[in-house]
Amino acid sequence: MNIPKTDLPRVVIIGGGFAGMALARKVLKEDMQMVLLDRHNYHTFQPLLYQVSTSGLEPDSIAYPLRKITRSSEKCFFRLAEVTSISAEKNTVHTNIGDLIYDYLVIATGSKTNFFGNDSIEEHGMWMKTVPQALNIRSLILENLEQATITDDPEKRKALLNFVLAGAGPTGVELSGAIAELRNHIVPKDYPDLDPNEMNIHLLEGLDRVLPPMSEHASKKAHEMLEELGVKIHLNTMVENYDGHLVETNTELAIKTETFIWSAGVTGAPVAGLNASAMVEKANRYEVNAFNQVNGYENIFAIGDIALMQTEDFPKGHPMVAQPAIQQGKHLAKNIKHLIRGEKLEPFEYFDKGTMATVGRNRAVVDLHKWKFSGFFAWFVWMFVHLWFLVGFRNRTVTFFNWIYNYVNFDKAARLIIRPFKGHEEKMTMDKEKV
Amino acid sequence: MNIPKTDLPRVVIIGGGFAGMALARKVLKEDMQMVLLDRHNYHTFQPLLYQVSTSGLEPDSIAYPLRKITRSSEKCFFRLAEVTSISAEKNTVHTNIGDLIYDYLVIATGSKTNFFGNDSIEEHGMWMKTVPQALNIRSLILENLEQATITDDPEKRKALLNFVLAGAGPTGVELSGAIAELRNHIVPKDYPDLDPNEMNIHLLEGLDRVLPPMSEHASKKAHEMLEELGVKIHLNTMVENYDGHLVETNTELAIKTETFIWSAGVTGAPVAGLNASAMVEKANRYEVNAFNQVNGYENIFAIGDIALMQTEDFPKGHPMVAQPAIQQGKHLAKNIKHLIRGEKLEPFEYFDKGTMATVGRNRAVVDLHKWKFSGFFAWFVWMFVHLWFLVGFRNRTVTFFNWIYNYVNFDKAARLIIRPFKGHEEKMTMDKEKV
Numbered sequence: 026m027n028i029p030k031t032d033l034p035r036v037v038i039i040g041g042g043f044a045g046m047a048l049a050r051k052v053l054k055e056d057m058q059m060v061l062l063d064r065h066n067y068h069t070f071q072p073l074l075y076q077v078s079t080s081g082l083e084p085d086s087i088a089y090p091l092r093k094i095t096r097s098s099e100k101c102f103f104r105l106a107e108v109t110s111i112s113a114e115k116n117t118v119h120t121n122i123g124d125l126i127y128d129y130l131v132i133a134t135g136s137k138t139n140f141f142g143n144d145s146i147e148e149h150g151m152w153m154k155t156v157p158q159a160l161n162i163r164s165l166i167l168e169n170l171e172q173a174t175i176t177d178d179p180e181k182r183k184a185l186l187n188f189v190l191a192g193a194g195p196t197g198v199e200l201s202g203a204i205a206e207l208r209n210h211i212v213p214k215d216y217p218d219l220d221p222n223e224m225n226i227h228l229l230e231g232l233d234r235v236l237p238p239m240s241e242h243a244s245k246k247a248h249e250m251l252e253e254l255g256v257k258i259h260l261n262t263m264v265e266n267y268d269g270h271l272v273e274t275n276t277e278l279a280i281k282t283e284t285f286i287w288s289a290g291v292t293g294a295p296v297a298g299l300n301a302s303a304m305v306e307k308a309n310r311y312e313v314n315a316f317n318q319v320n321g322y323e324n325i326f327a328i329g330d331i332a333l334m335q336t337e338d339f340p341k342g343h344p345m346v347a348q349p350a351i352q353q354g355k356h357l358a359k360n361i362k363h364l365i366r367g368e369k370l371e372p373f374e375y376f377d378k379g380t381m382a383t384v385g386r387n388r389a390v391v392d393l394h395k396w397k398f399s400g401f402f403a404w405f406v407w408m409f410v411h412l413w414f415l416v417g418f419r420n421r422t423v424t425f426f427n428w429i430y431n432y433v434n435f436d437k438a439a440r441l442i443i444r445p446f447k448g449h450e451e452k453m454t455m456d457k458e459k460v
Numbered sequence: 461m462n463i464p465k466t467d468l469p470r471v472v473i474i475g476g477g478f479a480g481m482a483l484a485r486k487v488l489k490e491d492m493q494m495v496l497l498d499r500h501n502y503h504t505f506q507p508l509l510y511q512v513s514t515s516g517l518e519p520d521s522i523a524y525p526l527r528k529i530t531r532s533s534e535k536c537f538f539r540l541a542e543v544t545s546i547s548a549e550k551n552t553v554h555t556n557i558g559d560l561i562y563d564y565l566v567i568a569t570g571s572k573t574n575f576f577g578n579d580s581i582e583e584h585g586m587w588m589k590t591v592p593q594a595l596n597i598r599s600l601i602l603e604n605l606e607q608a609t610i611t612d613d614p615e616k617r618k619a620l621l622n623f624v625l626a627g628a629g630p631t632g633v634e635l636s637g638a639i640a641e642l643r644n645h646i647v648p649k650d651y652p653d654l655d656p657n658e659m660n661i662h663l664l665e666g667l668d669r670v671l672p673p674m675s676e677h678a679s680k681k682a683h684e685m686l687e688e689l690g691v692k693i694h695l696n697t698m699v700e701n702y703d704g705h706l707v708e709t710n711t712e713l714a715i716k717t718e719t720f721i722w723s724a725g726v727t728g729a730p731v732a733g734l735n736a737s738a739m740v741e742k743a744n745r746y747e748v749n750a751f752n753q754v755n756g757y758e759n760i761f762a763i764g765d766i767a768l769m770q771t772e773d774f775p776k777g778h779p780m781v782a783q784p785a786i787q788q789g790k791h792l793a794k795n796i797k798h799l800i801r802g803e804k805l806e807p808f809e810y811f812d813k814g815t816m817a818t819v820g821r822n823r824a825v826v827d828l829h830k831w832k833f834s835g836f837f838a839w840f841v842w843m844f845v846h847l848w849f850l851v852g853f854r855n856r857t858v859t860f861f862n863w864i865y866n867y868v869n870f871d872k873a874a875r876l877i878i879r880p881f882k883g884h885e886e887k888m889t890m891d892k893e894k895v
Binding site for chain 2: 027066067083086090160167174422423438441443
């Protein structure tokens with residue numbers, strides 16, 4: 026990998042997501058050599074991916090080149106690499122571009138889509154964890170609108186205009202709301218040949234309310250807002266099969282659709298090679314102690330979605346979202362410094378800053394500890410927080426401008442089909458997971 | 461295609477480039493039914509494609525959804541379609557989504573890359589006529605930098621860091637200048653493991669000066685500016701072969717490179733079905749009269765790159781650039797109106813607004829009739845003109861902001877590899893032309 030070994034302790038970080046990036050930004054100020062590995066050359070601001078999928082933002086404004094992080098220090102290196110396995114006994118990481126020895130290894134590989142073993146969904150559905158996948162969804166939505174325009178077959182048109190999302194967590198709620206806004210504001214203007222009333226957005230949720238991780242208040246408000254936007258919500262409904270044309274559920278509900286988006290769950294994305302005892306198998310996450318050390322290892326850490334730290338407040342681990350990841354990343358920088366100096370480690374304590382989700386163009390729901398609120402002001406808070414956490418002045422400015430523009434004009438202008446499917450019959454031949 | 465035939469005369473436009481769009485914007489104000497066909501759902505501002513290739517701009521800010529044009533009038537339709545042929549005797553266009561009858565047909569299909577029969581270049585080289593192709597070049601450049609970082613083989617590193625462009629027209633000059641800026645400002649900061657001096661940009665030109673379509677003054681100045689940026693210019697040098705690793709020329713020059721960009725020529729992109737006499741075979745362009753009527757047809761027109769109108773000033777037709785296309789598009793709207801009303805047609809007269817090319821981050825060359833100038837002020841003019849012609853308020857603002865940001869920060873932040881090649885051995889398996 027062409028990285029000289031120096032006298033400095035070497036910290037290798039796998040993954041430049043929220044956790045890895047938060048850690049990297051701290052480590053590069055310390056007397057350590059750092060190597061950041063990622064299979065993309067950019068950090069993805071996942072909370073805004075749904076706006077890329079629905080033409081509201083261009084992908085470049087929610088991504089940030091990882092080399093712009095590592096360039097701040099001569100002791101820091103970035104490598105575009107896919108990690109294949111870890112040999113802990115040799116303190117070595119194996120990757121597609123060669124091996125790398127570490128003194129301290131941090132696994133921040135995040136999570137991947139969980140299909141719960143349902144192959145039909147994995148084969149025929151769409152999902153959204155990366156920029157290319159978000160662009161795939163954008164292309165598919167726009168192509169289906171074009172197809173619907175030209176078809177003479179009313180049944181086929183209906184299927185093309187049915188958008189079905191499984192899973193009403195923040196992703197499902199935000200994505201269905203944004204597709205509803207496309208239907209309400211873009212389709213009537215730009216697709217005069219289509220009847221917007223023929224376009225239906227169905228949001229399916231296995232539990233008895235939308236946004237199950239949030240408060241009852243947020244669920245209730247989000248439910249109302251989605252229905253006002255025209256999203257059809259089906260609670261207590263689990264998808265059992267999707268053959269590329271028909272969604273079948275555990276109830277009588279069955280929907281013909283060409284666009285089925287799976288947002289019903291994630292699972293850890295571990296790396297091969299560690300002892301079986303390091304994993305909490307059911308969750309696919311590494312069991313870590315209060316210092317984020319992986320069970321059974323002294324110098325291997327896990328942070329973010331991939332780490333499962335059991336605490337009194339979170340017996341099943343912290344929620345797999347950005348905040349615990351960022352906080353663990355920042356905190357771990359301190360503990361690695363302590364380790365190097367032979368000092369006592371400090372246990373991680375999660376500070377819950379609250380959760381929020383946006384619904385449609387100007388409303389949101391926010392849970393801040395005991396303060397729950399929703400509506401326009403919540404949306405304002407949502408905007409501010411997301412701009413704040415977005416990395417880079419350029420990204421913030423372009424995103425802010427696009428939001429104002431889209432808001433004032435009821436428009437979503439980033440509507441390029443740049444990753445076209447080879448036609449609907451073959452739409453699933455696209456490599457959805459890899460890139 | 462689901463387009464109702466009304467009493468209004470129907471104008472069908474093939475292609476939403478500069479010519480087609482200029483025409484469409486005029487026609488939609490008239491008492492005509494208009495159908496705009498394009499194989500992309502967006503207009504591409506080709507003069508700025510090179511900035512997408514070199515990470516300066518995101519693709520969405522130089523593209524414009526074509527439906528945002530057609531939506532202004534209920535009599536206008538857009539269809540995402542690939543035209544396969546024309547049956548003039550039946551006034552019918554055949555496409556991949558069905559047939560379409562026309563009263564007036566306008567061919568505005570533009571041009572495509574001309575390989576002059578050299579299969580090795582078509583098979584192994586890169587070129588840049590569309591947004592996806594520009595994104596391919598962006599990915600390849602960034603991947604080669606990453607590869608160069610990790611290779612131990614000095615010969616391989618050299619090949620990865622050699623960027624070879626054939627053809628020193630505006631595209632070759634602007635692209636090589638922008639790659640040189642990447643080398644001069646981004647590589648030293650973000651790729652500290654690389655020696656920028658190992659990165660070489662070679663610009664090859666078959667004629668005896670760069671920018672052959674422009675004035676001697678512009679050629680001379682652009683040559684100087686490129687050399688100051690560190691671009692190695694090879695005049696009177698024609699590429700004869702590229703096997704994916706080695707560029708061979710008609711001189712002794714041979715360069716090992718993994719990035720070979722072909723910008724040495726375009727040729728018309730005609731549609732099948734018209735009489736042989738309609739074509740100027742050598743140019744692959746339709747022969748049109750002063751009213752842009754295709755030779756031998758009353759109600760079939762060609763405008764823009766695909767049209768070859770012989771005039772006293774331009775015996776070989778107008779230059780295949782944006783200005784003649786825009787002017788012919790606007791002018792033809794008038795003539796179609798005249799035809800419908802049985803009035804006399806007005807011959808097209810080209811008003812040469814001059815040509816310009818930018819070199820590097822803050823200089824340009826401009827030919828305005830007898831006024832030739834270059835340097836910083838020319839770059840200022842270049843910026844202003846390009847912002848002016850860029851379609852849409854959003855695109856202008858985002859582009860302007862990015863330019864200021866890039867200029868002040870010596871940065872190019874749109875550096876996502878979102879269309880990765882499957883590894884260098886297989887880089888040519890990517891579908892370069894189709895999308």
